[in-house]
Amino acid sequence: MIDGVARLGAWVLRTIERLGFASRFFVAILRFSGASFSRFRLTIREIYFEGVMSLVIVGVSGLFVGMVLGLQGYDTLVRYGAADSVGVLVALSLVRELGPVVAALLFASRAGSAITAEIGLMKATEQLVAMEMMAVEPIARVVAPRFWAGVISMPLLSIIFSTVGIFGGYLIGVVMIGVDSGAFWSQMQASVDFRDDVLDGIVKSFVFGVAVIWIAVLEGYDSPPTAEGVSGATTRTVVTSALAILALDFVLTALMFRGT
Amino acid sequence: MNRNRAVDFWVGLFVLAAIAALIFIALRAANASSLSSAAVYSVKGHFNNIGALKVRAPVRAAGVLLGRVTEISFDPQTFEAVVTFTINAKYPFPKDTSAQILTSGLLGEQYIGLTPGGDTADLKDGDTLEITQGAVILENLIGQFLYSKAAEGGMDKSGGSPGGGSSAPGPGAGPAGGAAGGAASAGGPAGGASPAAPASGGGGAAAIPSPPGMAAPAGSAKGEGKR
Numbered sequence: 001m002i003d004g005v006a007r008l009g010a011w012v013l014r015t016i017e018r019l020g021f022a023s024r025f026f027v028a029i030l031r032f033s034g035a036s037f038s039r040f041r042l043t044i045r046e047i048y049f050e051g052v053m054s055l056v057i058v059g060v061s062g063l064f065v066g067m068v069l070g071l072q073g074y075d076t077l078v079r080y081g082a083a084d085s086v087g088v089l090v091a092l093s094l095v096r097e098l099g100p101v102v103a104a105l106l107f108a109s110r111a112g113s114a115i116t117a118e119i120g121l122m123k124a125t126e127q128l129v130a131m132e133m134m135a136v137e138p139i140a141r142v143v144a145p146r147f148w149a150g151v152i153s154m155p156l157l158s159i160i161f162s163t164v165g166i167f168g169g170y171l172i173g174v175v176m177i178g179v180d181s182g183a184f185w186s187q188m189q190a191s192v193d194f195r196d197d198v199l200d201g202i203v204k205s206f207v208f209g210v211a212v213i214w215i216a217v218l219e220g221y222d223s224p225p226t227a228e229g230v231s232g233a234t235t236r237t238v239v240t241s242a243l244a245i246l247a248l249d250f251v252l253t254a255l256m257f258r259g260t
Numbered sequence: 261m262n263r264n265r266a267v268d269f270w271v272g273l274f275v276l277a278a279i280a281a282l283i284f285i286a287l288r289a290a291n292a293s294s295l296s297s298a299a300v301y302s303v304k305g306h307f308n309n310i311g312a313l314k315v316r317a318p319v320r321a322a323g324v325l326l327g328r329v330t331e332i333s334f335d336p337q338t339f340e341a342v343v344t345f346t347i348n349a350k351y352p353f354p355k356d357t358s359a360q361i362l363t364s365g366l367l368g369e370q371y372i373g374l375t376p377g378g379d380t381a382d383l384k385d386g387d388t389l390e391i392t393q394g395a396v397i398l399e400n401l402i403g404q405f406l407y408s409k410a411a412e413g414g415m416d417k418s419g420g421s422p423g424g425g426s427s428a429p430g431p432g433a434g435p436a437g438g439a440a441g442g443a444a445s446a447g448g449p450a451g452g453a454s455p456a457a458p459a460s461g462g463g464g465a466a467a468i469p470s471p472p473g474m475a476a477p478a479g480s481a482k483g484e485g486k487r
Contacts, residue, residue: 041264048267052274091289156278163281166289185288192290193316198282 029147032140042145050111051153062161066168087184088191090169095201099162101249104208108241112216115146116237119220120230143217154209155202200256212241299349301385305359310341311395313370319345321374354379358391
């Protein structure tokens, strides 16, 4: 009993400490991010690894998510004689919710885990220490470019996801099922608002990008320098990112929700 | 350096793809028109019933989109709905313009339709429209139709056949008449004697479940139309 209380207390203290370290680390990234912009080449390299290399999985998933939305949406809407609205359903669900969320989940598992493993391994093989010995700040040279690359890539990936998804919905709705193409696009246009729907989605994906990449670099930088430690950190990155994305999504959706 | 050139190329392509995607969504999937914050003037209208009108619903004249509803409130003095909406400043309207709440299609969203009047003075920002017509509530309409149909049927019967004088269908048989316009009059001859119209109820019983079945999705689809 006493043991349990003690463990609970230790856990609380550890969590608070970790949160403090995470915040301090975030500030340090911001402080040392000068180099990632003055030597933008560093960041571009990371955008290549995080963004461009995630394109295939994001594109393919987007296509399939859009096609599934098209099929399911048609199946439901046709009962109400509103099959023409399948475009609205696909576009709104993708732009507002699924695009940012699913793209961020994919990004966390595709790029976030890789970054954690990379930085963790750099730490385990004492490359980060070596940098410090050479008076190179590892946060400026290693962490910040990866961080900004993630922040930049995430909204781009989410937009591409939504677009490919809408195309997938078009393929199913118009090409396969035969919903009228004009009605498909015009109803979509009438219901999707650029500022309220598309920009909200981009804001969401930006927030998700910051959260995911922050967790990824933090877990990597903080991982115990052992093989086990790196593998644990990689797992934690994916799990924590997924939870953070879904929780943040709820908060953001609630904030952006307008009744009436 | 050579290797970096390839990286740069792919990153550039990635950014271009994202920009193209954004432009596609902005122009093809969304109505980017809301971005262009064109000059507008806002006008108020008091309606006795706005139905399912929502903020951001379109304002049209002759079917052309000219503005959007910006605010819906309730006036506790007159117990009327006050709808504020904007009209593009490019299109001045006469002062005696009337506003109606219309529905696009049977299940479509509701919008405000403007019918210009003949006044020489134009509407100014903040003006209130004098002539308005609220939303048509389908349920009321059906009720009225039934009532008039019933009254008509009752008149016919009392004039025509001696036995069927009291065949006016009770409220229970009502929906049946709504389903098939002729049901009330068809039920009339059959249900001759009884004023409660059990006979027409019998004929209509099969039809009753179907009209609510059709009406319910209509209501939910309307709610769904604009999220």
